[in-house]
Amino acid sequence: MALLGASGCGKSTTLRLFAGLERPTEGTVRLSGQDVTTSSASARNIALMFQSYALYPHLTVAQNIAMPLRLRRLSAWQRLPGASLVASGVKKKTTAIAEAVGRMAELLRLSELIDRKPGQLSGGQQQRVALARALVRDPSAFLLDEPLSNLDTQLRAETREEIKALHDRTGYPFLLVTHDQSDALSMADRIAVMIEGKIVQLGTPVEIFNRPATQEIATFIGQHRMNILPAGAGEKLHASGAGLSLGVRPEDLFISDEGLPAKVERVTFHGEETILKLRGPSGLALSSVVRGDYATPSLGVCVHLNALETALHGFDRHGQRQEIAR
Incomplete structure (x- = not known):
C-alpha cells in the first residue's frame, strides 16, 4: 500500500x-x-x-x-x-x-x-x-x-x-x-x-x-496535470460541459478538425512525446501530449482540440466527481 x-x-x-x-x-x-x-x-x-x-x-x-x-x-x-x-x-x-x-x-x-x-x-x-x-x-x-x-x-x-x-x-x-x-x-x-x-x-x-473522486485529486494524479475546463467552456467537447467542469488528461486531448479552438504557445520535445502548451477561449491554459508519428503544429498555429467521451471526467461546483452521460 x-x-x-x-x-x-x-x-x-x-x-x-x-x-x-x-x-x-x-x-x-x-x-x-x-x-x-x-x-x-x-x-x-x-x-x-x-x-x-x-x-x-x-x-x-x-x-x-x-x-x-x-x-x-x-x-x-x-x-x-x-x-x-x-x-x-x-x-x-x-x-x-x-x-x-x-x-x-x-x-x-x-x-x-x-x-x-x-x-x-x-x-x-x-x-x-x-x-x-x-x-x-x-x-x-x-x-x-x-x-x-x-x-x-x-x-x-x-x-x-x-x-x-x-x-x-x-x-x-x-x-x-x-x-x-x-x-x-x-x-x-x-x-x-x-x-x-x-x-x-x-x-x-x-x-x-x-476515477478520481475530486477535482483536486484529478489534477494531482498523473504524469501530466489534467486540464480542467470550467462549466460552459467544455461544451465543444461534450454537452455536459454546460453544467459541469470537465477534466481531460493531456494525453487524451488530441488535435482534430473540429472541437475546442486553441492557439499553440509552446512546443516541448521529450523524445517519445511532445508536449503542447496552448491558449483556449477566454485565456484558458491547456496542455496536449502528441505521441508517435502525428505531425506537431508550429508555434502560433491555431488548432482544434477534441477528446473521446470515455476520457472525460465531470466535476460539480464543489469539485466532487459526477458521472457524465455517455
Whole structure:
C-alpha cells in the first residue's frame, strides 16, 4: 500500500505513528488487528527504510545486514571480538546470524558483494543492502519513506521492479510513503491519497487514476496535470460541459478538425512525446501530449482540440466527481 501526497500533507508523520516514533494525540494505532498505540517502536517489530540508506561505511555488506540481529540477539559483551571462543552459546547465536545474513543476501542478489564496503557499491546495490538489513530481522511490516528519491531515472525504474518483486516473494506488508505518483502507481496494490492530513481517496492504482473522486485529486494524479475546463467552456467537447467542469488528461486531448479552438504557445520535445502548451477561449491554459508519428503544429498555429467521451471526467461546483452521460 502507498500513502501518496504532496510535501507537508502528513504522510511521513503517519508513517512515524505506525512505527512508534511518535505518539498520536488521539485515536489508536492498529497493526495486524492489534492495538499498539502505547507499544514502543522496538516492540512493534517494524522495519524502516528512509530516503537516506544510512549504511555503516566502515562495515562490509555482511556486517551491515547483520547489525540489527547482533543488537537484538547479543549482549554488549557477546558482541566483543573473540566472545564466541569463550562461550559456546555465543557461537551458536553468531552462526544463526550468519546463516540469516546469507539467506537475505541471496534473496536480494548480494552474495557476490558480501565482503565489499558501501563505498565500493553502486546506488542500486546500496539500496538492496539497506533493504536486506531491514528485512533480515523478519519484521511484521515494512515501512518505506521516499526510498527511491536519491536514484537516477533508469535506476529508479529498475529498483521499483525489484521492490515490487521482493514484496511478491516475501509476502511482507509494505507501506510506501511517497510524493511521486509513478512510484505509487507502479508499486502499490492500493493507494491512499492524502491532502492536508486527510485520506481523501483509497483504491487501486487503476481506480485512483481512472476515477478520481475530486477535482483536486484529478489534477494531482498523473504524469501530466489534467486540464480542467470550467462549466460552459467544455461544451465543444461534450454537452455536459454546460453544467459541469470537465477534466481531460493531456494525453487524451488530441488535435482534430473540429472541437475546442486553441492557439499553440509552446512546443516541448521529450523524445517519445511532445508536449503542447496552448491558449483556449477566454485565456484558458491547456496542455496536449502528441505521441508517435502525428505531425506537431508550429508555434502560433491555431488548432482544434477534441477528446473521446470515455476520457472525460465531470466535476460539480464543489469539485466532487459526477458521472457524465455517455
